[in-house]
Amino acid sequence: MTRILLSVAAAALCLSTVGAQQSQTLPRGFDIVGGGSLSSFPFNSTTDHKWQWHYDSAQFDATGPIQITNVSVRTHSGAGTITSFDFPSVQLTMASSPTDYTVAGNGIQPGHDSTFANNLNADVTVVRAATPFTGTNVAPLTWMSFDLTTPFVYDPSLGDDFVFQIEKCGTNTAWGEFIDGTSGTAGLNGGNRYGDTSSCSSAISSFSNNEYVPIILIEYGPVGPSLASSGSPGGSMTFDLSGLTPNSAAAIVYGPAGSYTVPGGGCAGLVVDLLPVNFPPLSSLIIVNSDANGNAQLVSNVPGGGAGLSVQGVDVSSCTATNSIVL
Numbered sequence: 001m002t003r004i005l006l007s008v009a010a011a012a013l014c015l016s017t018v019g020a021q022q023s024q025t026l027p028r029g030f031d032i033v034g035g036g037s038l039s040s041f042p043f044n045s046t047t048d049h050k051w052q053w054h055y056d057s058a059q060f061d062a063t064g065p066i067q068i069t070n071v072s073v074r075t076h077s078g079a080g081t082i083t084s085f086d087f088p089s090v091q092l093t094m095a096s097s098p099t100d101y102t103v104a105g106n107g108i109q110p111g112h113d114s115t116f117a118n119n120l121n122a123d124v125t126v127v128r129a130a131t132p133f134t135g136t137n138v139a140p141l142t143w144m145s146f147d148l149t150t151p152f153v154y155d156p157s158l159g160d161d162f163v164f165q166i167e168k169c170g171t172n173t174a175w176g177e178f179i180d181g182t183s184g185t186a187g188l189n190g191g192n193r194y195g196d197t198s199s200c201s202s203a204i205s206s207f208s209n210n211e212y213v214p215i216i217l218i219e220y221g222p223v224g225p226s227l228a229s230s231g232s233p234g235g236s237m238t239f240d241l242s243g244l245t246p247n248s249a250a251a252i253v254y255g256p257a258g259s260y261t262v263p264g265g266g267c268a269g270l271v272v273d274l275l276p277v278n279f280p281p282l283s284s285l286i287i288v289n290s291d292a293n294g295n296a297q298l299v300s301n302v303p304g305g306g307a308g309l310s311v312q313g314v315d316v317s318s319c320t321a322t323n324s325i326v327l
Contacts, residue, residue, distance in 0.1 A: 021069065021242070021293055023219045026055040026162070027182055027190035034077035034141060035182035035215045041197060041207075042168045043073070043085065044175045049168045050202050051195035052119055053213055054101040054112050059190040060156035062220070067243070068094065068127075068152045069293065070219040071164065072143035079140040079177035085133075086172035089200075092128035093165040094152040095120040101161045101192050103210050109160075112194055114204050119163050119194075125152045130169065141180070143217050153223055164216060169200040183212040221294070225250075227313040227322040234304035237327070240297050244290040245317035252286040252298055254311045267319040272312050287316075302327065 025031050042049035060066075071092070075082065097119045098109065105111040113119050127148045135144055154162055183189055191213030196202035222243045231237035244250050253272050261271050288296045306327050313322035 021219050021221045021295065022061075023217055024061050026164075026216050026218060027059045027213065028061065030180075030182065030215045031217070035180050036076075037181040037183040037212055038076050038178035039181055039212070039214065040178055041193075041195065042166060043087070043179060044177060045197065046171045046174055047198050048170065048200040049166070049195060049197055050116070050200050050205075051166045051193055052112070052116055052205070053164045053166070053191065053193050053216065054097065054099075054119065055162045055164070055191040055213065056101050057156040057159055057161050060154075060162070062156055064157055065153055065155040065223045066220040067223050068148075068154055068218050068220045070145055070148050071127075072145045072217040072219075073214060074143050074180050074217075075138070075140050075175060075177040076180040077141050081140070082135065082138040082175050082177055084136045084173055085138075085175050087133040087168055087170065088172060089130040089167075089169040090128070090133040090146070091126065091130040091167040091169075092146055092148065093120075093124060093163075093167075094127050094154070095124035095163050095165070096154060096158070096160040097121060097163045098160065101190075102187055103192070103208070104186070106187075112192065112208075114194070116165070116203060116205065120165075121160060123153070125150060127152050130167070133168075140177070167200045179214050181212055181214040183209070186211050189213065225313055225315045225318075225320050225322040227252075227311065227325055229311065229325050229327075231302075233302045233306040233309075233327050235301070237300050237302045238297060239300065239311060239313075240295070241288070241290070241313045241322065242295045243322075244294040244296060244313075244315045246290055246292050246294045248290055249316040250288050250290055250296055251314040251316055252288060252311065253314060254286075254309055256309065258310075267314060267316055270314065270319050270321065272314060272321045272324075 100106040100109040189211040194205040194208040312324040
């Protein structure tokens, strides 16, 4: 047992922090291929726009709550390079929705309402305040990030669809190219758009497409601290911590299963549960540092005798423990 613990501890020297965030497109499946449907709205138009891009909850890969931290858009595969674009004010809002993304509804929830506010649940969050959206020399199918300032927690398993609202007020320089989107048969496309093409403050939509929606790329992670691992004892293992306080200390706790009290530091007295059996004392703590996205990674060569050890993470800033994993 001692050899195993020393081996894992030595692996802390190989620590690197990486982005453990996940990403996917909405609708899903267009990460590296174009959607084949195009539109000038809203970024190749000089008029003010307000849009709700409404996506089906079934388009999410996650099966539980996630924290969406960024969103990007792109031009279509046949577009030319955007020399420059400059929109002085783009505000972004996210919410789960009491309405279905479709025009007709799904038999349980009504279809998207023409009144914008009626499609937003109480979790509505401004994820990007009204600030400029600019860029230069953007090749086709290149994701252009909105750089969200506030994350949004969304749980697709609850069945409420997802609304991404855009308010574009003013245009200095438009894209000069079409946005990439996807269209399909009613009820099967996975998303739709509803908007106003002359006002960024309208309360109602005056324009829509039945089963056309721009493609967005979302980046997301778990809600709160989480630990995941890959590999198995007897070889290299990777331990990924996510949902941590950004740019702060965290701990990886490992040892035989049992409940232990974390010694010392700001989290002294925090109890971590390394699963079912009592086997004191607490074996070890490895201190790691999270990156700007709240992620950290430890790569370790774990001997085969390490099978049965438990591993858990602790966000030292919030004194919050992650789930526990048995090797």
